[in-house]
Amino acid sequence: MTLVDALPLIPVGGPTLPQERRLVTAVPGPKSQKLSRRKLEAVSAGVGVTLPVYIVAAGGGVLVDVDGNSLIDLGSGIAVTGVGNSAPEVVAAVAAQLAQFTHTCFTVTPYDSYIEVAETLNRLTPGDHAKRSALFNSGAEAVENAVKIARHYTGKQAVVAFDHAYHGRTTLTMGLTAKNQPYKNGFGPFAAEIYRAPTSYPYRDAGLDGVGAARRAITQIEKQIGADNLAALIIEPIQGEGGFIVPAPGFLPTLVDWCRANRVVFIADEVQTGFARTGDLFASNHEGIVPDLMVLAKGIAGGLPLSAVTGRAEIMDAPQVGGIGGTYGGNPLACAAALATMRSYETENLAQRAREIGAILTGRLNAIRAVDKRVGDVRGRGAMIAIELVDPVTGDPDAALTGRVVAAAHAQGVVLLTCGTYGNVIRFLPPLSIPDDLLVEGLQVLSSVFAAA
CATH class of the missing domain: 3.90.1150.10 (Aspartate Aminotransferase, domain 1)
Structure with a gap:
């Protein structure tokens, strides 16, 4: 216990x-x-x-x-x-852990709270397939690792992000992020093999429905990149920094179906939408989609820095031992906070x-x-x-x-x-x-x- x-x-x-x-x-x-x-x-x-x-x-x-x-x-x-x-339960959990130990590095001498966080994420996220999780510090770090894992699993290089996307400020994630100012201006060059496709923006799409918007994106991807070269497609189920854009019905399921048919890893970036924020535990549930990989952060740990990649076991297990991890990823204080926080989402x-x-x-x-x-x-x-x-x-x-x-x-x-x-x-x-x-x-x-x- x-x-x-x-x-x-x-x-x-x-x-x-x-x-x-x-x-x-x-x-x-x-x-x-x-x-x-x-x-x-x-x-x-x-x-x-x-x-x-x-x-x-x-x-x-x-x-x-x-x-x-x-x-x-x-x-x-x-x-x-x-x-x-x-939140009192989070404070109590962190204080109790603080009295035990603050750090050992999970990849050196591990501890059970990291495993319990992973088990909880595997249980809560969409889909009843076998899953694995890995813990990191920030949303951007988790996005980078999701891309690494997808590339390793597929043996392909290209990654597609969407108009109005925000995925972080690191060198790789700046390339995925759409908005230049202030996030990208003057910080290039960016990582290679990143491409952009049009999204579904109902307020400005002049009547284009979700399936039509998805087909528009797929056509561009197939013509400009080719599915045989594409490792992953990454998208926020509701775009955050891009303007809280909710895609038209059918957009995300159509993209998921295309990814499944073409061995492309579908990554849902739920950094901002996850953990009850949208009225469901995850925004993917509103669309009835089951992502291959999910990127999670922000609301996961009640204010302490923690992020995660959770996804299909066969994809998550693809990298070699030692290929993913980090000094502070899954810090014990953050894990304690996350367990208390996730319990609150459910019990409250x-x-x-x-x-x-x-x-x-x-x-x-x-x-x-x-x-x-x-x-x-x-x-x-x-x-x-x-x-x-x-x-x-x-x-x-x-x-x-x-x-x-x-x-x-x-x-x-x-x-x-x-x-x-x-x-x-x-x-x-x-x-x-x-x-x-x-x-x-x-x-x-x-x-x-x-x-x-």
């Missing part, structure tokens, strides 16, 4: 913090501004900050900064703190909670759209919802409006994130522990911002 098994079940939600928006200074306040000046002197200018408030406590649906402001958190650290920030029925949050988000955001034609689209699933802002006459992306709206919301104590290839999408990723009234208040602030913008 692991340390986590002995822990009592504790509801998610983090430390006891008043669940309220409270502004005692301007945002950012004087102490945060002082820390920002220190950042300029100490931290690389390449490390950007969305909202320069410095956090001292967080839990439920709030972030508390050094100036005493309590902000509504609609970002979850980019979909990481799904179970809530400093957080997929249902994500659906409830999604209903509130889509209802309120569609109400704004009904009276403000600058909101061109409301889309997403569960607690992963976005709005695309456009010129109401031309339909062109309006990044400037997006920037103004988000800045005004920040000033009023609501943490929002942007995304989208054109910089014109606002994404909503609240922690699944956020109270309804706090979520509604944040959306009321947003509504007032639109009225004033």
Whole structure:
């Protein structure tokens, strides 16, 4: 029995913090501004900050900064703190592991929590086939390893990613990522044998259905690359940084069928969509697809750095012993956090909670759209919802409006994130522990911002 098994079940939600928006200074306040000046002197200018408030406590649906402001958190650290920030069960699990040992390196002297995390992932992910898992540190690292494994298994080299994709910032994953600025600009050359295909973008696809969009992509792949050269196809079931684009029905299943028929490994990048975020444990379930490999991170461990590749046993077992791994991959503290976090997703029925949050988000955001034609689209699933802002006459992306709206919301104590290839999408990723009234208040602030913008 692991340390986590002995822990009592504790509801998610983090430390006891008043669940309220409270502004005692301007945002950012004087102490945060002082820390920002220190950042300029100490931290690389390449490390950007969305909202320069410095956090001292967080839990439920709030972030508390050094100036005493309590902000509504609609970002979850980019979909990481799904179970809530400093969720009590996660804190207890990590503290118990901390008292035992912090590191040995699993590839030197292993420990059982790594195995239990792998067993849990093998059980929870789609499909009843034999599976294996390997643990890493970040989403990008897991993506790189998924590509390595697919290439080794197939003996082929080429990899296809899609328009609007985001898969990371390392040399290989920058090549997979579509958006140039800020992720790729000036950092080339990128890894070879990476190709791009058109995706399904219902809002801008002029009536093209999912099957038609898939056939368009397949035709391009067959003509420009050839299935005999293609090791893997990698796609996010809902594109994240690209704009929370939900593909039209039939798009992903058609791609999966083509991959199966052509010995191409289908990799689902569920770094942002995984772990109850979309109203199901994994977004692939909405589409009825079973990926060959899944890339997982973000919400897996309640805020600690951990990622994984989980997939078909015959594919995962293809690399030679020692071919995958790393010093910190599957760190025991992160494994303890992951076991507690994954238990919370199941026992607290957080997929249902994500659906409830999604209903509130889509209802309120569609109400704004009904009276403000600058909101061109409301889309997403569960607690992963976005709005695309456009010129109401031309339909062109309006990044400037997006920037103004988000800045005004920040000033009023609501943490929002942007995304989208054109910089014109606002994404909503609240922690699944956020109270309804706090979520509604944040959306009321947003509504007032639109009225004033």
